[in-house]
Amino acid sequence: MSSIKDFTDRLDKLDFRNMYEGDFFLTWEKTDDELSAVFTVADALRYLRENNISVRIFDSGLGVSLFRDNSTRTRFSFASACNLLGLEVQDLDEGKSQIAHGETVRETANMISFMADVIGIRDDMYIGKGNRYMHDVVDAVTEGYKEGVLKQKPTLVNLQCDIDHPTQCMADMLHIIHHFGGVDKLRGKKIAMTWAYSPSYGKPLSVPQGVIGLMTRFGMDVTLAHPDGYDVMKDVEEVARKNAAASGGSFARTSSMEEAFRDADIVYPKSWAPYAAMERRTELYSAGDEAGIRALEKELLAQNAYHKDWCCTEELMKTTAKGSALYLHCLPADINGVSCVDGEVEASVFDRYRTLLYRQAGFKPYIIAAMIFLAKVREPQAVLRALSEAGAPRHIFE
């Protein structure tokens, strides 16, 4: 890219007017043009920052983060995105055990939002609740905005819910687009989203669900592979099927990792918990049944242990297209002999892709910033041009 015009020209061809003053819950609630707009703005913001041009569109304002689970990389991605645009992050961490309901959500959401432009939420622990909670928050601040309580409606960024992990999967996708040299190069490429063994328990389903819900939209052949019993949400599989049909790609399921890897151009081997188990877990947490939670954990670990052969080995990698599929992971991975005895991937495979994996992760702050930008800025092209022309330095080093 040689100038900001390349990005604004691309935006000129897209219809994303509905993103203005909107929120970002699930990728499949967005049109293809809207997703393209996010990718394009993410690239434009990166282009400007890397050319030492400030993209601060906020002189003041808060970016509220609410994490119901520990997080380092998503927390830092959100903080980076907010800071890049000029917002100060303020954490509202309620802890895992407190699940706020109805009245409390409505009130708290308004109380923290008097000067908040963005709310980022990670709530992936409870099936049927995380996404619901985000909607409750958005409903509350939308009502507050309409009634004049809030002078701006904070935009919601879903930083991972029980259904989707849009900032992760959009970052993954932008990585793929850059790696293969453009979205038009992806048609007919095979991507294997496969389960992999992990000695840990209860990993969320949002990544595999997010991947099949998003990557079926670009004409790729998407294969979901997992052992029997490790199903993801039926609704999301249905989304994937429809997407594939519409995009001219395909969506297939298999219970063979080998089959998924065969001739794949991209592989994404990653552990997750069975959907049914996550539902039981949600009930146990709601009931405060500690003994039940421990029993379920034991049961799940035992179930996992039957599938230690689901590992991304050198041998398997050889069966991929030209023996060199692009290996993806949302990190941190369970690496054999490094972070565990048996895990999701052999150390030599992981090592070979480390730099690429870190680059993959590096797209996330820009994806988040782009989601905020498109929800807040009424005229994105004009503002990108103005920022570029103003050329205020991101840093003064000389």
Add this chain to the structure above:
Amino acid sequence: MSSIKDFTDRLDKLDFRNMYEGDFFLTWEKTDDELSAVFTVADALRYLRENNISVRIFDSGLGVSLFRDNSTRTRFSFASACNLLGLEVQDLDEGKSQIAHGETVRETANMISFMADVIGIRDDMYIGKGNRYMHDVVDAVTEGYKEGVLKQKPTLVNLQCDIDHPTQCMADMLHIIHHFGGVDKLRGKKIAMTWAYSPSYGKPLSVPQGVIGLMTRFGMDVTLAHPDGYDVMKDVEEVARKNAAASGGSFARTSSMEEAFRDADIVYPKSWAPYAAMERRTELYSAGDEAGIRALEKELLAQNAYHKDWCCTEELMKTTAKGSALYLHCLPADINGVSCVDGEVEASVFDRYRTLLYRQAGFKPYIIAAMIFLAKVREPQAVLRALSEAGAPRHIFE
């Protein structure tokens, strides 16, 4: 308001020169002009922000927050105010159990203040200690400033102490002023600050005390109502009596909620703990007497339970002026059938006032920002004009 001149004209008529380089402990330590200046600057800052004009008066600097009790809304109000003016919030949370004394306060206060412009403290748990602690901090940084250790004296904002809750009560008051169309419309209005039943224990007295200490200054008829044994600090009642006499209003006490509500224009039903109990609690905490604390808690809850009839019901609301008094609460309220079985207010009453309650809360960030502004800015009118003329955007959206 059509221009910043309306605000600066109002300020021109007020004498608030002593606020410069001062602190904000208790409303009754401030003159009427000084309180008017806070209201006016709060409105001016809101006017500018809502017209997308930056009010950053700090390019860098820290706003230190110190909360000895959990807090969400006050924490966010303080963070919003600091951020609005350009300060970055840095938390210094010492936990509930650590009560710093003498040497430690002096040293810590200076150590955190090398680049601090503001210190906001919430310390309401211990009778006779919270306000004292704030003074210790101010004494320490004042000494540090005089001796050249600090190049600026951070201003203290009392975010709730054992005596007063000035940012809350000033926000409540500004809400009332706007609701009734001006401070001159308040003369002769009746406001009922009444105790209400709550199933929780040990709520601070700073709100009822702050309300009677402040609202008696505007010519209103202020009635304080509570069951026998739920007295507030005698000193603050004395303040209220003197204020009422000086302002041409009145201050009355009753042990009947019905009497307080009758013909009231404004009602503020809210639970608090008996002053005497809070004193005992302070001693028990000082002695580290966990068993004693639990016993006291049990006793207080039992005592509360005798007064479940102290609830803001629809029936009671009907007895207020025109059956439609303005209902106030500092939030969160204990709502019957919502947050508890029996509480401070019936759900239908609360629902009807929800939007107004949220608006009431929305004044707090601006009140805090105004307190900071008046303590820091030598020439407030000139700076407000300069900010308005510069017209630097709060955000660039188009």
Add this chain to the structure above:
Amino acid sequence: MSSIKDFTDRLDKLDFRNMYEGDFFLTWEKTDDELSAVFTVADALRYLRENNISVRIFDSGLGVSLFRDNSTRTRFSFASACNLLGLEVQDLDEGKSQIAHGETVRETANMISFMADVIGIRDDMYIGKGNRYMHDVVDAVTEGYKEGVLKQKPTLVNLQCDIDHPTQCMADMLHIIHHFGGVDKLRGKKIAMTWAYSPSYGKPLSVPQGVIGLMTRFGMDVTLAHPDGYDVMKDVEEVARKNAAASGGSFARTSSMEEAFRDADIVYPKSWAPYAAMERRTELYSAGDEAGIRALEKELLAQNAYHKDWCCTEELMKTTAKGSALYLHCLPADINGVSCVDGEVEASVFDRYRTLLYRQAGFKPYIIAAMIFLAKVREPQAVLRALSEAGAPRHIFE
């Protein structure tokens, strides 16, 4: 100083080109010119701030802090320095117990650094590990930078490791320089770095080590005094000896506090744990041996108790040069009859030096800011001149 030119002229005479894009681990890894550059830039930044001139060189960017131990003053110093330069602090606190290794460090370091310009680490608890960990982090981000994962290499500031406490000792040194009227006045001055009794356990060795490693470089006579068994790292003593030889000063050891204080111009009496004990402690922590840790603690406290006579008394102070040596402490000090019964210093001595001690501490934010500035800014003199000429106000108060 009457203008920024005085500072830039001084910098013109120094060779500090290797600091650019570098890191700050240990003072003895830096040349004399480099240390002078840090002092000069620290003074220049202070001069500008105190003249209400903004020194923001960052429009956005994160300063990541990682503290493996509780800290208030170093945390606030780091936050102040980052904020002064325009960086937002984002904490990454892993807790005491988690010692990250290899793969995890490499990955985490990159994941938090996509928009990080600075990483400040305090890791002083484990002998042989703190400094090592900092190097692992720097190696990781340097690799990430070279491979294009990161677009900037965050600079590391050692906020205290097992070997050195450079931000503290540099601040101490700048305080001494100003107190005595210039670095050229220090030749031949005697400084006593002595152990002192404390009723607490396991204080780090980084301050005495940092002091003897740094202050031997200015032609001073440095005496290290401690009871038998309280040795510091041999390697650092060797550094001190070489420094003293090169600077024309001296480095002596004694087990007599009296001897160290006699005719001293500067005294720095402070408790620390024996090096050998810290090594054992590190092993016990690694093994998770809680009982062993408790036993060691008991043993160390008992050992300490034999040396209650190692206290900075009025009597001892009288034996110093003109009876008025400059008393230093990194704070907080254990003060007899104030923070403990018997401690490091008599209350009347401490009181007399309080203001000076607070001033001493006040240099730390500027030292940290200078380390960042010199690692980031390619042309420090030009940027200092540009900031001074631009004259953007730090605050707008009139």
